[in-house]
Amino acid sequence: MSPDATWSIGELAERAGVTVKAVRFYSDRGLLPEAGRSGGGHRRYGPEALDRLRLIRSLRTLDVPVPDVGRVLERDDALEDVVAGRLREIGSQLTALRWRDAALRLLQDCTPAERAERLGLIGAVSTPPSTAALASFWRRWLPPRLPARLVSAIVEEAVPQPPDDPTPAQVLAFARLHAFTSGPCTGEDRDRGQPEVHRPGKDYRPAVLYDGLREAFALAAPDLRALRPPHPGEALDCFVSAHARARGVRDTAAFRRRLGVQLAAEPRIDHYWELVAELTSPPSGPPEPTPGAAHDWLCAALDASAPSAARS
Incomplete structure (x- = not known):
């Protein structure tokens, strides 16, 4: 074909292996360059349009x-971004399909009575699942005086x-976690279900406590991974x-004795951490320690330690 030769819309469609309707669609959107028009005003296309x-x-x-x-046709460097975007989208779709598959198997392998309850729990969760309700729960549950970076x-x-x-x-x-964290956490119910350090008007410094707790949980994590019993240290x-x-x-x-008694009497959210452990446990080996598990381990270590181990 000579460089000056052109094709009609039908000829271009035949050479490209697409329909005339498709050629017209892309041409109307400015994606196909026209080489000119015929005497009757019909579009003509050259080799560039075929490519x-x-x-x-x-x-x-x-x-x-x-x-x-x-975007790809307009910019030479756009293809990499477009491919990356499609991979992210497909990854999200695949995750959603895997969650739906697992949810259907969950409904299949249970009794009729369980099925009704589970269907209600699953129906409240998006696919792929969002952790927004869990994050919102913690932002409501934590004391209001914490710095934003600590929260x-x-x-x-x-x-x-x-x-x-x-x-x-x-x-x-996860469905049970979502249900657990989606309920109200305000007013008197909120105060009754929280440790004393969270309650307004108490003479505590919550930021000091939570900074220290995060450090203590990190120090306890190796012992939990190794399944060591609670101990002083x-x-x-x-x-x-x-x-x-x-x-x-x-x-x-004396402070350690009082602290042990106080922590034993404080409200807890053990159910939350039990569900987290179920959600995150690996197929084999010990589960990754949660902050809840670390807190329990440290409370047990406090109870088991002799008063003489404390600094006087």
Whole structure:
């Protein structure tokens, strides 16, 4: 074909292996350059249009949206961004399909009575699941005087990331977590369900406590991973020190006795951490320690330690 030769819309469609309707669609959107018009006003196309049409067909085969196809045609460096965007979108779609598959298997492998309850729980969760309700729960539950950077750090550590390829049991655990955290947490109910340090008017420094607790939980994590029983040591000392400094008192044997009694009587959200453990447990090996598990371990270490182990 000579460089000056042109094709009609039908000829171009035949050479590219697409329909005339497709050529007209892309041409109307400015994606195909016209070489000119015939004497009767019909569009004529040259080799450049054929090359573009083949590229468009390849991109559309991969379900690249038409606006993104236009970006690729306009800019040489746009293809990499478009491919990355499609991969992210497909990854999200695959995760949603895996969650739906696991949810359906969860409903299949249960009794009729369980099925009704589980269907209600699952129906309240989006796919792929969002952790927004869990994050909102923690922002409501934490004391209002915490610095924003500390709140963000605690929320990040407390809110588990749902697995991309969940088991039916993990789907159920997340659905129950979502239901647990979606209820109201305000007014008197909020105050009754929280530790004393969260309550307004108390003479505590919550930021000092939570900074120290995060450090103590990190120190205790290796012991939890190794399945060691609770024992005195650096993690426990850090834990007790955080409580003492938050109250502006010294870490003494008497303080440790009072702290153990107080922590045993305080409201807890053990159900939350039990569900987190179910959601995040690996197929084999010990589960990754949660802040809740670390807190329990440290409280047990405090109870088991002799008063003489405290600093006087």
